[in-house]
Amino acid sequence: MENAKNVGTPDSRLFFRNKKDGDGQQQHDSVAMLNGESVDLGTDNKAQLTSLLNALKAAREGDFSVRLPVQKDGVMGEIAGVFNDVIGLNEGMANEIIRVSKVVGEEGQMTERVSLGVVTGMWASQIDSVNALINNLSQPTVEVGRVITAVAEGDLTQKMRLEVEGVPVKGEFLRIATISNTMVDQLSAFGSEVTRVAREIGVEGKLGAQAEVPGVAGTWRELTDKVNMLVSNLTNQVRNIAEVTTAVAQGDLTRKITVEAIGEVLELKNTNHEEATSMAHSQSPESKSESAYIKVEKLLKLMVDKHASDLHLRVSSPPVLRIDGVLVPQYDLPPLTASDIESAFKQVVTEDQRIAFARERYLDLAYSVHGLARFRLNILQQRGTLSFAFRFIPFKIPSIDELELPQICKELVMKPRGLILVTGTAGSGKSTTLAAMISHLNENERRNVIIIEDPIEFLYPDKKCLIAQLELGDDTKSFAAALKHALRHDPNAIVIGEMRDLDTISTAITAAETGHLILGTLHTIDAVQSVDRLVDMFPDGQQRQVRLQLSQVIEAVLSQRLVTRNGGGQIAAFEIMIANSVIRRLIREDQAFEIPANIEMSVREGMQTLDQALASLVRRNIVTTEEAMMKSSDLGRLSKLLQH
Helix, strand or coil: CEEEECCCCCCCEEEEEECCCCCCCCCEEEEEEEEEEEEEEEECHHHHHHHHHHHHHHHHHHCCCCCCCCCCCCCHHHHHHHHHHHHHHHHHHHHHHHHHHHHHHHHCCCCCCCCCCCCHHHHHHHHHHHHHHHHHHHHHHHHHHHHHHHCCCCCCCCCCCCCCCCCEHHHHHHHHHHHHHHHHHHHHHHHHHHHHHHHHHHHHCCCCCCCCCCCCCHHHHHHHHHHHHHHHHHHHHHHHHHHHHHHCCCCCCCCCCCEEEEEEEEEECCHHHHHHHHHHHHHCCCCHHHHCCCCCCHHHHHHHHHHCCCCEEEEEECCCEEECEEEECCCCCCCCCCCHHHHHHHHCHHHHHHHHHHHHEEEEEEEEEECCEEEEEEEEECCCCCCCCCEEEECCCCCCCCCCCHHHHHHHHCCCEEEEEEEEECCCCCCHHHHHHHHHHHCCHHHEEEECCCCCCCCCCCCCCCEEEEEEECCEEEEHHHHHHHHHCCCCCEEEEECCCCHHHHHHHHHHHHHCEEEEEECCCHHHHHHHHHHCCCHHHHHHHHHHHHHHHHHEEEEEEECCCCCCEEEEEEEEEECCHHHHHHHHHCCCHHHHHHHHHHHHHHCEEEHHHHHHHHHCCCHHHHHHHHHCCCCHHHHHHHHC
């Protein structure tokens, strides 16, 4: 067997041969090719050959410290000299690459380059490649540093160039450049908007100014909300000071200036009237209630701490929490007075919202408490006083698995087109289910999603999806108008917070027909009622055509009810209707009353009736039989299912 090892240049090589003698004993000899001439080294240089083999092995493992002893003359001396020269070049090259890699990688100094020195041939081309790589790294790195420095200094006009000195930015640095430029755009928009609001408040005295930054989500959305909350508080502060000043001028010394700041309450006292105010206040029969202005944020924190879904504030009643579906009055807190409610109103609304309430006598809005949660708030007037209902909306959107929703939800929201309805009574968790489904889509597909709500509840950061959220009142006049304009915004999916009128339903069905995924909610209790509600919204002459359209676009109806768990908490029980060929025929032929029987027989397709869902929860010991019976629409059917 003959093995060749390349020790030096192409015309100087060493061959090792293993062969057996006549007695079958293993012998080793070698042949050297030096300067194009073959020289038989024989078997007399075993020690030197062994050293050469060990040195070659060390060099292959990256150890260039091993050298061969150089004889004064002879072929082996020449071989040793050539080998040591080559090892020296390898060692120098390796040390140079290690030095430059350390400076570039650890110290971030992009000015270092690998020195050519005496290296030629193959090694020289490799050095050129290393230096070219450093050049490509250096240019985008300098760009990143330039943009970061500009942003830190408040210059939001600088962006990363996608081509530097004629060299396109590629790979990971292109992704970094794109992210950086997007952040600069959002920072610039946010900074400009905050500057505008600050100017209008500070210079022009326009207290109702609000920051509006289109397309901003996540942290920037929270900062915008915080700025707007500060503006609202400033507006309320100035108005409160004016009211108290007017009262004092009219001789009413019982009023107190209360400045609401984020996270704390500061009381400002008029020193000229402090003693008179104290005396008049102590003589007032309603002094205790007049001074006990409630702090809305404290009540909302209590709501979150007790895991309540809703908070109700009403005159003559203490604050009431809804915990696990049950109203729980907080008797350790005093009953609320008209002054308390008026104080709460001033804390949560802006000037524009106050005007809207005076006109409509009701108000829907979103309210955020930094570091705590968001809340949906409805305010209405009853018996001459205000009534508040807060709904808890966490900053973090729970996942489908965390909510223990049916796994079919993951499949449905990934569909490219069609109409999906999530239905149930008010407070049954429809918005939370939709939010979990949208969040799943956001994490797994690249879609342009437009969400229309009244008001905006959950906030969605852009992950894989591009998400726009429109709020009734601030961003659009109606669901129907928003839906029509959204169709021109290149959407893949549209989410309708509530399908409440004929125009909205008609446009939604048309949008689903044209290849969009439409998700919406209805206040209906099951699939049959949902189908009938959609069709009945249309005039009699159009209903046959609508049934045909609906049968073609409907993909699923998820009807849910919240049931109380064993040990506390709630879980949603679902009726699931998937539009197979039979379901579509029943809708088309106006035989929706037969849908429940088909659902019950189509469990293998992912369908289930509400009673089947409740029976499953009982069998898994998640809810009690009594609780399931209370939520069932067909007690006889549920009893039979539980017996089996």
